Amino acid sequence: MDRDEEDLTARARIRDAALLHIGEHGFERATIRGIAETAGVSSGLVRHHFGSKQALRDACDEYLHKVISRLNDRARADTTFSDVNYVADARATMGPYQRYLSRALVDGTAAPLFDEMVRMTEEWIAAADAVHPDPPGVDAHTRAAVLAAMALGIPILYQHVSRGLGVDLFSPEGGELLTRTMLDIYSRPMLSAADAAKARAGLDRARTDRGDLDD
Amino acid sequence: MDRDEEDLTARARIRDAALLHIGEHGFERATIRGIAETAGVSSGLVRHHFGSKQALRDACDEYLHKVISRLNDRARADTTFSDVNYVADARATMGPYQRYLSRALVDGTAAPLFDEMVRMTEEWIAAADAVHPDPPGVDAHTRAAVLAAMALGIPILYQHVSRGLGVDLFSPEGGELLTRTMLDIYSRPMLSAADAAKARAGLDRARTDRGDLDD
DNA sequence: GCGCGGACTACACGTGCGTGTAGTAAGCTG
DNA sequence: CAGCTTACTACACGCACGTGTAGTCCGCGC
Numbered sequence A, B: 001m002d003r004d005e006e007d008l009t010a011r012a013r014i015r016d017a018a019l020l021h022i023g024e025h026g027f028e029r030a031t032i033r034g035i036a037e038t039a040g041v042s043s044g045l046v047r048h049h050f051g052s053k054q055a056l057r058d059a060c061d062e063y064l065h066k067v068i069s070r071l072n073d074r075a076r077a078d079t080t081f082s083d084v085n086y087v088a089d090a091r092a093t094m095g096p097y098q099r100y101l102s103r104a105l106v107d108g109t110a111a112p113l114f115d116e117m118v119r120m121t122e123e124w125i126a127a128a129d130a131v132h133p134d135p136p137g138v139d140a141h142t143r144a145a146v147l148a149a150m151a152l153g154i155p156i157l158y159q160h161v162s163r164g165l166g167v168d169l170f171s172p173e174g175g176e177l178l179t180r181t182m183l184d185i186y187s188r189p190m191l192s193a194a195d196a197a198k199a200r201a202g203l204d205r206a207r208t209d210r211g212d213l214d215d
Numbered sequence C: 001g002c003g004c005g006g007a008c009t010a011c012a013c014g015t016g017c018g019t020g021t022a023g024t025a026a027g028c029t030g
Numbered sequence D: 001c002a003g004c005t006t007a008c009t010a011c012a013c014g015c016a017c018g019t020g021t022a023g024t025c026c027g028c029g030c
Helices: A010-029 A032-039 A043-050 A053-077 A081-107 A111-131 A140-156 A158-165 A172-187 A193-210 B010-029 B032-039 B043-050 B053-077 B081-107 B111-131 B140-156 B158-165 B172-187 B193-210
Strands: none
Touching: A010 A032, A010 A043, A010 A053, A010 A081, A010 B010, A032 A043, A032 A053, A043 A053, A053 A081, A053 A111, A081 A111, A081 A140, A081 A158, A081 B081, A111 A140, A111 B158, A140 A158, A140 B140, A140 B158, A140 B172, A158 A172, A158 B111, A158 B140, A172 B140, A172 B193, A193 B172, B010 B032, B010 B043, B010 B053, B010 B081, B032 B043, B032 B053, B043 B053, B053 B081, B053 B111, B081 B111, B081 B140, B111 B140, B140 B158, B158 B172
Protein backbone atom coordinates (compact mmCIF):
# COMPACT_ATOMS: atom_id res chain seq x y z
CA MET A 1 0.00 0.00 0.00
CA ASP A 2 2.28 2.77 1.17
CA ARG A 3 5.29 0.56 0.52
CA ASP A 4 6.57 -1.26 -2.49
CA GLU A 5 4.95 -4.17 -4.24
CA GLU A 6 7.41 -6.44 -2.45
CA ASP A 7 6.00 -5.50 0.89
CA LEU A 8 4.64 -8.70 2.31
CA THR A 9 7.37 -10.86 0.93
CA ALA A 10 9.96 -12.48 3.14
CA ARG A 11 12.56 -10.23 1.59
CA ALA A 12 10.72 -7.15 2.82
CA ARG A 13 10.20 -8.66 6.24
CA ILE A 14 13.92 -9.34 6.48
CA ARG A 15 14.72 -5.77 5.46
CA ASP A 16 12.33 -4.37 8.04
CA ALA A 17 13.73 -6.64 10.72
CA ALA A 18 17.24 -5.56 9.77
CA LEU A 19 16.29 -1.90 10.06
CA LEU A 20 14.92 -2.58 13.52
CA HIS A 21 17.79 -4.73 14.74
CA ILE A 22 20.55 -2.55 13.34
CA GLY A 23 18.81 0.56 14.61
CA GLU A 24 18.43 -0.93 18.04
CA HIS A 25 21.81 -2.60 18.50
CA GLY A 26 23.98 -1.13 15.79
CA PHE A 27 25.31 -2.89 12.71
CA GLU A 28 28.01 -4.88 14.48
CA ARG A 29 25.90 -6.16 17.34
CA ALA A 30 22.95 -6.96 15.13
CA THR A 31 23.12 -10.60 14.07
CA ILE A 32 21.81 -12.19 10.92
CA ARG A 33 20.33 -14.93 13.08
CA GLY A 34 18.47 -12.39 15.21
CA ILE A 35 17.20 -10.56 12.16
CA ALA A 36 16.07 -13.81 10.61
CA GLU A 37 14.21 -14.79 13.76
CA THR A 38 12.39 -11.46 13.90
CA ALA A 39 11.49 -11.82 10.24
CA GLY A 40 10.31 -15.37 10.87
CA VAL A 41 12.72 -16.97 8.42
CA SER A 42 15.90 -18.97 8.56
CA SER A 43 19.25 -17.25 8.69
CA GLY A 44 20.17 -18.85 5.40
CA LEU A 45 17.37 -17.04 3.63
CA VAL A 46 18.83 -13.71 4.63
CA ARG A 47 22.00 -14.62 2.87
CA HIS A 48 20.05 -16.01 -0.05
CA HIS A 49 18.25 -12.74 -0.63
CA PHE A 50 20.96 -10.23 0.25
CA GLY A 51 24.22 -12.10 -0.17
CA SER A 52 25.99 -10.69 2.84
CA LYS A 53 25.43 -8.66 5.95
CA GLN A 54 26.92 -5.57 4.36
CA ALA A 55 24.73 -5.94 1.30
CA LEU A 56 21.74 -6.18 3.61
CA ARG A 57 22.78 -2.92 5.19
CA ASP A 58 23.14 -1.32 1.79
CA ALA A 59 19.67 -2.49 0.86
CA CYS A 60 18.34 -0.90 4.05
CA ASP A 61 20.04 2.38 3.20
CA GLU A 62 18.66 2.37 -0.29
CA TYR A 63 15.18 1.54 0.90
CA LEU A 64 15.17 4.31 3.49
CA HIS A 65 16.45 6.78 0.96
CA LYS A 66 13.48 5.94 -1.25
CA VAL A 67 11.03 6.30 1.64
CA ILE A 68 12.49 9.62 2.68
CA SER A 69 12.47 10.99 -0.82
CA ARG A 70 8.78 10.25 -0.98
CA LEU A 71 8.36 11.93 2.39
CA ASN A 72 10.23 14.99 1.23
CA ASP A 73 8.10 15.29 -1.86
CA ARG A 74 5.04 15.33 0.33
CA ALA A 75 6.61 17.91 2.67
CA ARG A 76 7.62 20.11 -0.25
CA ALA A 77 3.98 20.43 -1.18
CA ASP A 78 3.20 21.84 2.25
CA THR A 79 4.53 25.39 2.30
CA THR A 80 2.79 26.56 5.45
CA PHE A 81 4.57 27.21 8.71
CA SER A 82 4.25 23.58 9.62
CA ASP A 83 7.54 23.41 7.75
CA VAL A 84 9.06 23.88 11.15
CA ASN A 85 7.68 20.47 11.83
CA TYR A 86 9.44 18.70 9.06
CA VAL A 87 11.86 16.98 11.37
CA ALA A 88 9.10 15.99 13.73
CA ASP A 89 6.97 14.82 10.82
CA ALA A 90 9.81 12.78 9.48
CA ARG A 91 10.37 11.23 12.86
CA ALA A 92 6.74 10.34 13.22
CA THR A 93 6.58 8.73 9.81
CA MET A 94 9.93 7.05 10.08
CA GLY A 95 8.89 5.71 13.44
CA PRO A 96 11.03 2.77 14.45
CA TYR A 97 13.53 3.44 11.68
CA GLN A 98 14.71 6.65 13.32
CA ARG A 99 17.41 4.95 15.30
CA TYR A 100 18.71 3.24 12.20
CA LEU A 101 18.85 6.57 10.44
CA SER A 102 20.72 8.20 13.26
CA ARG A 103 23.31 5.47 13.28
CA ALA A 104 23.65 5.56 9.51
CA LEU A 105 24.24 9.29 9.55
CA VAL A 106 26.75 9.06 12.36
CA ASP A 107 28.54 6.20 10.65
CA GLY A 108 28.95 8.38 7.60
CA THR A 109 26.65 6.39 5.36
CA ALA A 110 23.42 7.91 4.14
CA ALA A 111 25.30 10.87 2.72
CA PRO A 112 22.79 11.49 -0.08
CA LEU A 113 20.11 11.60 2.55
CA PHE A 114 21.87 14.34 4.47
CA ASP A 115 22.52 16.28 1.29
CA GLU A 116 18.87 16.12 0.42
CA MET A 117 18.02 17.54 3.81
CA VAL A 118 20.50 20.34 3.20
CA ARG A 119 18.74 21.11 -0.06
CA MET A 120 15.40 21.35 1.71
CA THR A 121 16.82 23.54 4.42
CA GLU A 122 18.40 25.76 1.81
CA GLU A 123 15.02 26.52 0.30
CA TRP A 124 13.70 27.39 3.71
CA ILE A 125 16.64 29.66 4.42
CA ALA A 126 16.21 31.42 1.10
CA ALA A 127 12.63 32.20 2.06
CA ALA A 128 13.73 33.53 5.44
CA ASP A 129 16.48 35.62 3.87
CA ALA A 130 13.99 37.26 1.53
CA VAL A 131 12.16 38.91 4.41
CA HIS A 132 15.23 39.67 6.54
CA PRO A 133 16.44 43.30 6.49
CA ASP A 134 20.22 42.88 6.47
CA PRO A 135 22.26 40.41 4.40
CA PRO A 136 23.69 37.21 5.87
CA GLY A 137 27.40 36.73 6.56
CA VAL A 138 27.70 33.37 4.83
CA ASP A 139 25.87 31.82 1.90
CA ALA A 140 22.64 29.90 2.24
CA HIS A 141 24.14 26.52 1.37
CA THR A 142 26.67 26.68 4.18
CA ARG A 143 24.06 27.73 6.67
CA ALA A 144 21.77 25.00 5.39
CA ALA A 145 24.42 22.32 5.95
CA VAL A 146 25.04 23.45 9.51
CA LEU A 147 21.37 23.94 10.26
CA ALA A 148 20.51 20.51 8.88
CA ALA A 149 23.14 18.93 11.12
CA MET A 150 21.74 20.83 14.08
CA ALA A 151 18.19 19.77 13.32
CA LEU A 152 19.30 16.15 12.97
CA GLY A 153 21.04 16.38 16.31
CA ILE A 154 17.64 16.28 17.99
CA PRO A 155 16.50 12.87 16.73
CA ILE A 156 20.03 11.52 16.93
CA LEU A 157 20.30 12.48 20.60
CA TYR A 158 16.70 11.60 21.11
CA GLN A 159 17.14 9.80 24.41
CA HIS A 160 19.13 12.65 25.92
CA VAL A 161 16.62 15.23 24.74
CA SER A 162 13.78 13.13 26.09
CA ARG A 163 15.52 12.98 29.45
CA GLY A 164 16.01 16.73 29.41
CA LEU A 165 12.41 17.39 28.48
CA GLY A 166 10.99 14.88 30.91
CA VAL A 167 8.81 13.32 28.23
CA ASP A 168 9.41 10.89 25.41
CA LEU A 169 10.15 12.88 22.29
CA PHE A 170 8.15 10.33 20.31
CA SER A 171 4.98 10.68 22.32
CA PRO A 172 2.39 13.18 21.12
CA GLU A 173 3.13 15.40 24.10
CA GLY A 174 6.84 15.26 23.40
CA GLY A 175 6.29 16.08 19.76
CA GLU A 176 4.17 19.09 20.59
CA LEU A 177 6.62 20.31 23.21
CA LEU A 178 9.42 19.97 20.71
CA THR A 179 7.49 21.93 18.11
CA ARG A 180 6.83 24.74 20.55
CA THR A 181 10.47 24.71 21.58
CA MET A 182 11.56 24.91 17.97
CA LEU A 183 9.24 27.85 17.44
CA ASP A 184 10.99 29.65 20.28
CA ILE A 185 14.45 28.72 19.07
CA TYR A 186 13.76 29.69 15.47
CA SER A 187 11.97 32.93 16.26
CA ARG A 188 14.03 34.24 19.18
CA PRO A 189 17.61 35.01 18.16
CA MET A 190 20.23 33.99 20.70
CA LEU A 191 22.40 36.91 19.68
CA SER A 192 21.47 40.46 18.76
CA ALA A 193 22.56 41.70 15.37
CA ALA A 194 24.89 44.10 17.17
CA ASP A 195 26.54 41.32 19.18
CA ALA A 196 26.95 39.24 16.05
CA ALA A 197 28.51 42.16 14.24
CA LYS A 198 30.84 42.70 17.14
CA ALA A 199 31.92 39.05 17.07
CA ARG A 200 32.32 39.17 13.30
CA ALA A 201 34.48 42.25 13.65
CA GLY A 202 36.63 40.37 16.11
CA LEU A 203 37.01 37.54 13.62
CA ASP A 204 37.90 39.97 10.84
CA ARG A 205 40.50 41.58 13.04
CA ALA A 206 42.02 38.21 13.88
CA ARG A 207 42.03 37.31 10.20
CA THR A 208 43.84 40.46 9.07
CA ASP A 209 46.22 40.08 11.99
CA ARG A 210 47.08 36.66 10.60
CA GLY A 211 47.91 38.39 7.33
CA ASP A 212 45.17 37.01 5.10
CA LEU A 213 44.69 39.03 1.96
CA ASP A 214 40.95 39.15 1.53
CA ASP A 215 39.14 41.78 3.59
CA MET B 1 51.08 17.97 32.59
CA ASP B 2 47.62 18.68 31.31
CA ARG B 3 46.59 15.16 32.18
CA ASP B 4 46.62 13.13 35.31
CA GLU B 5 49.63 11.89 37.16
CA GLU B 6 49.10 8.51 35.54
CA ASP B 7 49.73 9.94 32.12
CA LEU B 8 52.74 8.11 30.86
CA THR B 9 51.83 4.83 32.43
CA ALA B 10 50.75 1.87 30.37
CA ARG B 11 47.30 2.21 31.83
CA ALA B 12 46.96 5.72 30.40
CA ARG B 13 48.35 4.65 27.06
CA ILE B 14 45.77 1.88 26.91
CA ARG B 15 42.99 4.31 27.73
CA ASP B 16 44.10 6.73 25.04
CA ALA B 17 44.43 3.94 22.51
CA ALA B 18 40.95 2.75 23.42
CA LEU B 19 39.52 6.24 22.92
CA LEU B 20 41.09 6.34 19.49
CA HIS B 21 40.13 2.84 18.43
CA ILE B 22 36.57 2.99 19.72
CA GLY B 23 36.15 6.45 18.26
CA GLU B 24 37.43 5.30 14.91
CA HIS B 25 35.75 1.91 14.58
CA GLY B 26 33.05 1.91 17.23
CA PHE B 27 32.95 -0.11 20.42
CA GLU B 28 32.03 -3.41 18.81
CA ARG B 29 34.55 -3.33 16.01
CA ALA B 30 37.35 -2.08 18.21
CA THR B 31 39.35 -5.05 19.49
CA ILE B 32 41.27 -5.37 22.71
CA ARG B 33 44.16 -6.77 20.70
CA GLY B 34 44.21 -3.74 18.42
CA ILE B 35 44.02 -1.36 21.35
CA ALA B 36 46.84 -3.21 23.06
CA GLU B 37 48.99 -3.03 19.96
CA THR B 38 48.46 0.71 19.61
CA ALA B 39 49.30 1.14 23.29
CA GLY B 40 52.39 -1.02 22.85
CA VAL B 41 51.36 -3.62 25.41
CA SER B 42 50.00 -7.13 25.43
CA SER B 43 46.29 -7.74 25.23
CA GLY B 44 46.41 -9.40 28.61
CA LEU B 45 47.53 -6.19 30.24
CA VAL B 46 44.41 -4.46 29.05
CA ARG B 47 42.35 -6.98 30.89
CA HIS B 48 44.67 -6.78 33.88
CA HIS B 49 44.15 -3.04 34.24
CA PHE B 50 40.53 -2.69 33.27
CA GLY B 51 39.02 -6.10 33.83
CA SER B 52 36.83 -6.21 30.76
CA LYS B 53 36.15 -4.44 27.52
CA GLN B 54 33.07 -2.79 28.95
CA ALA B 55 34.98 -1.59 32.00
CA LEU B 56 37.57 -0.11 29.67
CA ARG B 57 34.82 1.77 27.93
CA ASP B 58 33.50 3.01 31.25
CA ALA B 59 36.96 4.22 32.18
CA CYS B 60 37.12 6.11 28.89
CA ASP B 61 33.77 7.74 29.57
CA GLU B 62 34.81 8.74 33.04
CA TYR B 63 38.10 10.14 31.84
CA LEU B 64 36.48 12.20 29.12
CA HIS B 65 33.92 13.50 31.54
CA LYS B 66 36.73 14.75 33.73
CA VAL B 67 38.50 16.40 30.81
CA ILE B 68 35.34 18.08 29.62
CA SER B 69 34.45 19.34 33.06
CA ARG B 70 37.82 21.04 33.19
CA LEU B 71 37.17 22.45 29.74
CA ASN B 72 33.80 23.76 30.79
CA ASP B 73 35.23 25.46 33.83
CA ARG B 74 37.64 27.28 31.58
CA ALA B 75 34.84 28.22 29.18
CA ARG B 76 32.68 29.46 32.03
CA ALA B 77 35.35 32.03 32.86
CA ASP B 78 35.07 33.45 29.35
CA THR B 79 31.80 35.38 29.24
CA THR B 80 32.42 37.26 26.01
CA PHE B 81 30.63 36.51 22.79
CA SER B 82 33.20 33.89 22.00
CA ASP B 83 30.77 31.76 23.96
CA VAL B 84 29.29 31.01 20.59
CA ASN B 85 32.49 29.16 19.98
CA TYR B 86 32.24 26.81 22.85
CA VAL B 87 31.37 23.85 20.69
CA ALA B 88 34.17 24.65 18.26
CA ASP B 89 36.56 25.17 21.15
CA ALA B 90 35.57 21.90 22.67
CA ARG B 91 36.11 20.15 19.39
CA ALA B 92 39.53 21.66 18.95
CA THR B 93 40.62 20.70 22.44
CA MET B 94 39.05 17.28 22.32
CA GLY B 95 40.75 16.67 19.02
CA PRO B 96 40.86 12.99 18.20
CA TYR B 97 38.44 12.11 20.96
CA GLN B 98 35.62 13.86 19.19
CA ARG B 99 34.55 10.77 17.31
CA TYR B 100 34.50 8.76 20.53
CA LEU B 101 32.33 11.40 22.11
CA SER B 102 29.88 11.43 19.26
CA ARG B 103 29.54 7.68 19.39
CA ALA B 104 29.14 7.72 23.15
CA LEU B 105 26.39 10.30 22.95
CA VAL B 106 24.60 8.47 20.19
CA ASP B 107 24.89 5.18 22.04
CA GLY B 108 23.19 6.77 25.01
CA THR B 109 26.18 6.69 27.30
CA ALA B 110 27.79 9.92 28.42
CA ALA B 111 24.48 11.13 29.76
CA PRO B 112 26.05 13.31 32.50
CA LEU B 113 28.13 14.94 29.82
CA PHE B 114 25.08 15.91 27.83
CA ASP B 115 23.32 17.15 30.93
CA GLU B 116 26.26 19.35 31.74
CA MET B 117 26.09 20.86 28.30
CA VAL B 118 22.41 21.52 28.83
CA ARG B 119 23.27 23.34 32.03
CA MET B 120 25.76 25.55 30.22
CA THR B 121 23.30 26.26 27.44
CA GLU B 122 20.66 27.12 30.00
CA GLU B 123 22.82 29.88 31.42
CA TRP B 124 23.36 31.26 27.98
CA ILE B 125 19.64 31.16 27.23
CA ALA B 126 18.83 32.94 30.46
CA ALA B 127 21.17 35.74 29.43
CA ALA B 128 19.52 35.98 26.01
CA ASP B 129 16.03 35.95 27.54
CA ALA B 130 16.94 38.87 29.77
CA VAL B 131 17.36 41.20 26.82
CA HIS B 132 14.51 39.80 24.71
CA PRO B 133 11.29 41.87 24.65
CA ASP B 134 8.61 39.16 24.72
CA PRO B 135 8.53 36.06 26.92
CA PRO B 136 9.42 32.62 25.56
CA GLY B 137 6.85 29.92 24.94
CA VAL B 138 8.67 27.17 26.80
CA ASP B 139 11.02 27.21 29.77
CA ALA B 140 14.76 27.72 29.47
CA HIS B 141 15.68 24.16 30.49
CA THR B 142 13.63 22.61 27.71
CA ARG B 143 15.06 24.97 25.14
CA ALA B 144 18.54 24.30 26.49
CA ALA B 145 18.14 20.54 26.06
CA VAL B 146 16.99 20.90 22.47
CA LEU B 147 19.58 23.54 21.67
CA ALA B 148 22.37 21.45 23.16
CA ALA B 149 21.32 18.49 21.02
CA MET B 150 21.27 20.75 17.98
CA ALA B 151 24.71 22.13 18.72
CA LEU B 152 26.08 18.63 19.22
CA GLY B 153 24.61 17.60 15.90
CA ILE B 154 27.36 19.56 14.20
CA PRO B 155 30.35 17.66 15.55
CA ILE B 156 28.43 14.39 15.45
CA LEU B 157 27.66 14.84 11.75
CA TYR B 158 31.04 16.39 11.22
CA GLN B 159 31.84 14.57 7.99
CA HIS B 160 28.54 15.52 6.40
CA VAL B 161 28.90 19.12 7.46
CA SER B 162 32.43 19.21 6.14
CA ARG B 163 31.20 17.88 2.84
CA GLY B 164 28.49 20.53 2.73
CA LEU B 165 30.90 23.31 3.59
CA GLY B 166 33.60 22.14 1.23
CA VAL B 167 36.25 22.37 3.94
CA ASP B 168 37.24 20.19 6.86
CA LEU B 169 35.38 21.41 9.91
CA PHE B 170 38.50 20.72 11.96
CA SER B 171 40.78 22.91 9.91
CA PRO B 172 41.26 26.53 11.00
CA GLU B 173 39.34 27.70 7.92
CA GLY B 174 36.52 25.30 8.67
CA GLY B 175 36.38 26.44 12.26
CA GLU B 176 36.18 30.08 11.31
CA LEU B 177 33.54 29.41 8.65
CA LEU B 178 31.52 27.50 11.20
CA THR B 179 31.78 30.32 13.69
CA ARG B 180 30.58 32.85 11.13
CA THR B 181 27.77 30.51 10.17
CA MET B 182 26.74 30.14 13.78
CA LEU B 183 26.72 33.89 14.17
CA ASP B 184 24.26 34.10 11.29
CA ILE B 185 22.13 31.27 12.58
CA TYR B 186 22.00 32.58 16.13
CA SER B 187 21.40 36.21 15.18
CA ARG B 188 19.01 35.83 12.25
CA PRO B 189 15.70 34.26 13.30
CA MET B 190 14.34 31.74 10.83
CA LEU B 191 10.81 32.69 11.77
CA SER B 192 9.29 36.06 12.56
CA ALA B 193 7.59 36.48 15.91
CA ALA B 194 4.32 36.84 14.03
CA ASP B 195 4.79 33.57 12.16
CA ALA B 196 5.74 31.80 15.36
CA ALA B 197 2.67 33.20 17.10
CA LYS B 198 0.55 32.02 14.20
CA ALA B 199 2.00 28.52 14.41
CA ARG B 200 1.53 28.50 18.19
CA ALA B 201 -2.07 29.55 17.74
CA GLY B 202 -2.51 26.64 15.36
CA LEU B 203 -1.09 24.27 17.96
CA ASP B 204 -3.36 25.72 20.65
CA ARG B 205 -6.37 25.26 18.43
CA ALA B 206 -5.41 21.67 17.75
CA ARG B 207 -4.94 21.11 21.45
CA THR B 208 -8.33 22.46 22.49
CA ASP B 209 -9.90 20.56 19.62
CA ARG B 210 -8.48 17.41 21.14
CA GLY B 211 -10.24 18.35 24.36
CA ASP B 212 -7.23 19.05 26.60
CA LEU B 213 -8.16 21.03 29.66
CA ASP B 214 -5.35 23.49 30.10
CA ASP B 215 -5.44 26.54 27.84
C1' DG C 1 5.13 -36.02 -16.77
C1' DC C 2 9.76 -33.74 -16.67
C1' DG C 3 13.00 -30.40 -15.86
C1' DC C 4 14.39 -26.33 -13.74
C1' DG C 5 14.85 -22.18 -11.22
C1' DG C 6 13.82 -19.70 -7.08
C1' DA C 7 12.43 -19.63 -2.20
C1' DC C 8 13.71 -21.62 1.79
C1' DT C 9 15.90 -24.72 5.54
C1' DA C 10 19.32 -27.37 8.19
C1' DC C 11 23.80 -27.79 9.27
C1' DA C 12 28.73 -27.68 9.27
C1' DC C 13 33.11 -24.71 8.89
C1' DG C 14 36.28 -21.30 10.12
C1' DT C 15 37.60 -17.60 12.64
C1' DG C 16 38.01 -13.50 15.28
C1' DC C 17 37.77 -12.03 19.69
C1' DG C 18 36.63 -11.69 24.75
C1' DT C 19 37.99 -14.03 28.40
C1' DG C 20 40.50 -17.19 31.58
C1' DT C 21 44.95 -19.22 33.26
C1' DA C 22 49.61 -19.85 34.16
C1' DG C 23 53.82 -17.91 34.49
C1' DT C 24 57.82 -14.28 34.61
C1' DA C 25 60.18 -10.18 36.18
C1' DA C 26 60.65 -6.30 39.17
C1' DG C 27 60.07 -3.73 43.35
C1' DC C 28 58.99 -3.45 48.19
C1' DT C 29 58.89 -4.96 53.21
C1' DG C 30 60.49 -7.84 56.82
C1' DC D 1 67.26 -14.04 51.81
C1' DA D 2 61.94 -15.09 51.83
C1' DG D 3 57.39 -13.47 50.81
C1' DC D 4 54.19 -10.66 48.78
C1' DT D 5 52.12 -7.50 45.51
C1' DT D 6 51.98 -5.52 41.04
C1' DA D 7 52.94 -4.94 36.11
C1' DC D 8 53.12 -7.63 32.36
C1' DT D 9 53.31 -11.65 28.81
C1' DA D 10 52.16 -15.99 26.34
C1' DC D 11 48.81 -19.02 25.36
C1' DA D 12 44.71 -21.71 25.26
C1' DC D 13 39.49 -21.99 25.63
C1' DG D 14 35.06 -21.30 24.01
C1' DC D 15 31.60 -19.07 21.90
C1' DA D 16 29.14 -16.32 18.73
C1' DC D 17 28.53 -15.22 14.27
C1' DG D 18 29.36 -14.65 9.15
C1' DT D 19 29.68 -17.60 5.66
C1' DG D 20 29.47 -21.80 2.74
C1' DT D 21 27.05 -26.18 1.22
C1' DA D 22 23.72 -29.52 0.42
C1' DG D 23 19.21 -30.44 0.07
C1' DT D 24 13.83 -29.88 0.05
C1' DC D 25 9.56 -27.90 -1.58
C1' DC D 26 6.92 -25.44 -4.88
C1' DG D 27 5.48 -23.37 -9.16
C1' DC D 28 5.91 -22.78 -14.03
C1' DG D 29 6.91 -23.87 -19.04
C1' DC D 30 7.44 -27.64 -22.26
